[in-house]
Amino acid sequence: xxxxxxxxxxxxxxxxxxxxxxxxxxxxxxxxxxxxxxxxxxxxxxxxxxxxxxxxxxxxxxxxxxxxxxxxxxxxxxxxxxxxxxxxxxxxxxxxxxxxxxxxxxxx
Numbered sequence: 593x594x595x596x597x598x599x600x601x602x603x604x605x606x607x608x609x610x611x612x613x614x615x616x617x618x619x620x621x622x623x624x625x626x627x628x629x630x631x632x633x634x635x636x637x638x639x640x641x642x643x644x645x646x647x648x649x650x651x652x653x654x655x656x657x658x659x660x661x662x663x664x665x666x667x668x669x670x671x672x673x674x675x676x677x678x679x680x681x682x683x684x685x686x687x688x689x690x691x692x693x694x695x696x697x698x699x700x
Contacts, residue, residue: 618687618689627693648682651677
């Protein structure tokens with residue numbers, strides 16, 4: 593992974609696998625919280641996206657889980673128990689800002 597600076601002078605980490613960029617904070621929190629890249633990929637690909645406080649917030653609701661299950665098949669059964677996470681992505685730079693486990697229902 594290559595470290596670079598974003599427009600705001602913050603460190604960012606770029607994943608070579610899919611060219612998605614993470615701030616240093618996001619990468620640290622992802623590792624501390626045990627959130628794998630495959631879970632982030634699934635949430636961002638199939639999850640609901642809402643705008644909140646200048647950022648996109650991705651999360652999985654019931655319909656998103658059904659869509660992921662149809663598309664991923666047996667892979668979904670391996671990751672299904674770990675999809676109670678949310679991913680925050682910058683509106684301006686597209687970088688992943690942070691990710692965390694969802695403890696309560698998200699209200700919009």
